[in-house]
Amino acid sequence: MDSSGSANADSDPHGAQRPLSPHLSVYRPMMTMMMSIAHRITGAGLYVAMALLTLLFIGVGMGGAFYAAFGWLGSSAIGGLLVFLITWAIYHHLLGGVRHFLWDRGLYMDPKGREALAIGTLVGGVGLTVLTWIAKSLAG
Amino acid sequence: MSTPTHFKSGREGRGAAFVADHHGSEHARFMRLTSYALAPLGILAVWYLAGVVGLSADGVRAAIGRPFPALTLIAFGVIGMIHAREGMNEIILDYVHDPALKDKALRANQWAARAIAALWTLALMLIAAPR
Numbered sequence: 182m183d184s185s186g187s188a189n190a191d192s193d194p195h196g197a198q199r200p201l202s203p204h205l206s207v208y209r210p211m212m213t214m215m216m217s218i219a220h221r222i223t224g225a226g227l228y229v230a231m232a233l234l235t236l237l238f239i240g241v242g243m244g245g246a247f248y249a250a251f252g253w254l255g256s257s258a259i260g261g262l263l264v265f266l267i268t269w270a271i272y273h274h275l276l277g278g279v280r281h282f283l284w285d286r287g288l289y290m291d292p293k294g295r296e297a298l299a300i301g302t303l304v305g306g307v308g309l310t311v312l313t314w315i316a317k318s319l320a321g
Numbered sequence: 322m323s324t325p326t327h328f329k330s331g332r333e334g335r336g337a338a339f340v341a342d343h344h345g346s347e348h349a350r351f352m353r354l355t356s357y358a359l360a361p362l363g364i365l366a367v368w369y370l371a372g373v374v375g376l377s378a379d380g381v382r383a384a385i386g387r388p389f390p391a392l393t394l395i396a397f398g399v400i401g402m403i404h405a406r407e408g409m410n411e412i413i414l415d416y417v418h419d420p421a422l423k424d425k426a427l428r429a430n431q432w433a434a435r436a437i438a439a440l441w442t443l444a445l446m447l448i449a450a451p452r
């Protein structure tokens with residue numbers, strides 16, 4: 182690369198001591214950034230969640246030893262908590278998708294609008310999850 | 322239009338925007354298109370999932386073994402895992418830089434996503450099958 186002084190710790194003996202130009206550390210944590218991270222985390226989490234739900238469905242579908250091994254995912258308190266969290270992750274990630282849909286069309290891109298959408302994702306995800314489980318317990 | 326310049330940056334080759342898989346906008350479009358199907362399917366899936374908690378095996382079969390819930394969940398699982406495979410590819414490209422490891426991770430993702438989608442479908446067909 183270049184021969185002039187670089188701040189690369191591998192090639193420059195003083196590189197590690199030189200200050201880095203600040204990037205992440207100068208950011209005030211913003212709602213949009215948090216929700217961007219949350220979208221990735223819920224996306225990756227749902228990948229694992231789908232594997233767990235597959236095990237539950239295999240248990241129910243096959244019965245016998247399979248149900249003995251995986252049935253707890255649906256029938257126990259821990260399993261119930263996991264499914265509750267999975268439904269929240271679906272809602273949160275889904276609303277993140279709606280946010281992308283609106284932004285793709287240039288809507289709510291002003292400072293107030295984008296922050297409101299990000300907060301809407303957070304509040305909406307929790308709200309829809311709670312409403313669904315209340316409705317389900319009333320219906321069932 | 323291009324602007325001639327005599328400035329030499331001292332760098333060669335392609336820049337940072339080119340080190341990924343060169344499919345950024347295709348990827349974005351793919352995630353958007355699959356998400357249009359996943360949004361309605363996801364709402365229904367949440368409803369069915371919230372309904373199976375605390376039930377016995379027979380209870381779960383009665384709840385989601387009917388054709389509409391079973392087919393809805395199958396569609397959610399298959400489209401969801403196609404979408405998730407693309408999404409996880411992107412996550413791997415962002416964080417795994419060692420070429421050999423990256424290759425392994427991408428390959429593992431292809432097969433894991435396929436396996437989950439296939440077993441998900443099979444299991445729901447077993448649940449819905451008359452017995």
Ligand code: HEM
Nearest residue numbers: 221224225227228275278352356359360363401405408409
């Ligand atoms: C429920 C409806 C869903 C909607 C509306 C949706 C929407 C989206 C959208 C628009 C993106 C692209 C985000 C971006 O461009 O930065 C995305 C990414 C992703 N989604 Fe989904 N998705 C849904 C369900 C799922 C499910 C069920 C899974 C897992 C099985 C999943 C896993 C992922 C992953 C892993 C990513 C990549 C995250 C990233 O690159 O940061 N999604 N989703």
